[in-house]
Amino acid sequence: MYDIALTVAACLRSGTRVHVSWVVGSDLTLAGGAPLDPNSSLALTPGGGRVGSLCAGALDQQLAEHASVLGETGGRVVRVAVGELEAEAFGLAGAGTATAVVLNGELLPAATWELLQERQPLRVRLAREGDELTAAALQDPDGHEAGSSVNDLEVVTTCRPVPTVVLAGGGPVLAALEQMAPLLGWRAQRASDADTARALVVGLGPGDAVVLAMHDVELAGPVLASTLDGRAGYVAALGSRAMQQSRETWLSGRGIEGLERIHTPAGLDIGADGPAQVAVAILAQAIAERSGRAQAKA
Known part of the structure; x- marks a missing residue:
């Protein structure tokens, strides 16, 4: 939910x-x-x-x-x-x-x-009389996996957040990330256009990530602005140094704060060669952020 x-x-x-x-x-x-x-x-x-x-x-x-x-x-x-x-x-x-x-x-x-x-885990109990749901209460979710159980008297549902990575834009690196993220138990959400991406990043929390690969600053800027206005724990943006500078100028010129949260170049410096290895470097950096072991930025 x-x-x-x-x-x-x-x-x-x-x-x-x-x-x-x-x-x-x-x-x-x-x-x-x-x-x-x-x-x-x-x-x-x-x-x-x-x-x-x-x-x-x-x-x-x-x-x-x-x-x-x-x-x-x-x-x-x-x-x-x-x-x-x-x-x-x-x-x-x-x-x-x-x-x-x-x-x-x-x-x-x-x-x-x-x-x-x-994006906290929760467990909700719905009391039922026949097919009618008559009352609801929250219970301690500890020790319960995500899912539901149903009997004649109640419906009990436990929700646990799955780390989400929003992939904004296109290209081979995002395609590789989309394939790799599920192997970590993460959910990958692709957004090829800016409007969809902005809608997806709004509800993200500290355990979630955004990776952007948009070449048009007029499209990338609003997505990054919406991301920085939210609570995503890891934000990365792909692109050349010139593109990085253009995005920074666009954001700072509009008073957007939190630019230091954007990892660009994206990913740990592991000598990555090719889209798949770049994707590995990005996921490694996102994991480091989640675990509190991120490398200090230069």
């Missing part, structure tokens, strides 16, 4: 109704047999607004229909199915079913959204 926390919190502050949904049981898998992300969730606002997705988007429309008849309070346990054609269209391994919860965002304790925005 980390990806929708900022949106849900903003809706609740403004008095806008927002429904939240996530999968609590499923036999669906991604093509190739990869499991679904247990932290995936979907926020639904009146008028058809959606943030996030479930099962690669295959469940979103069905859950939006359930939310539209739910009303302003409470929640429900619902069951949805995906056919073969839908599965193929959304990149799933095959047809299947899922059990999900759909509830008003106000049903969850206010601290839920604060913890999620801080």
Whole structure:
């Protein structure tokens, strides 16, 4: 639920109704047999607004229909199915079913959204009467893995943040990073355009990273500005010395602070040769930042 926390919190502050949904049981898998992300969730606002997705988007429309008849309070346990054609269209391994919860965002304790925005682990217990969800409470997540359990009396979901690296732009280095990041247990999110990148970096926390490879300073500048306005723990930007200087001039000329957070040139100095080795150097530097063992900048 980390990806929708900022949106849900903003809706609740403004008095806008927002429904939240996530999968609590499923036999669906991604093509190739990869499991679904247990932290995936979907926020639904009146008028058809959606943030996030479930099962690669295959469940979103069905859950939006359930939310539209739910009303302003409470929640429900619902069951949805995906056919073969839908599965193929959304990149799933095959047809299947899922059990999900759909509830008003106000049903969850206010601290839920604060913890999620801080990218902290949490465990929420939803009391149920039949398929109706009647109450929610936070519990200690210690000792529990990410995922959900369901019985006749309750639904219990544990969320744990997965380190995320946003890859803004394109090129062979970012392609290599996209392949390598999952080997570390990280989630890689590609954003080929500036608007998508800016949306992705907003919700990042100290355990997350941003690597930028955009050659147009008018595109790269706003992405870096949004990143520096956020809490991403590691920020790197690829490019020549001339490009580095152009970005710095663009940012400083607009009063953007925190330029010292940007690692450029990106990656540890390991004599990297070629995109794959540069990607290794960048990931090594990001790991060093996360562990508090980063090398001092020259």
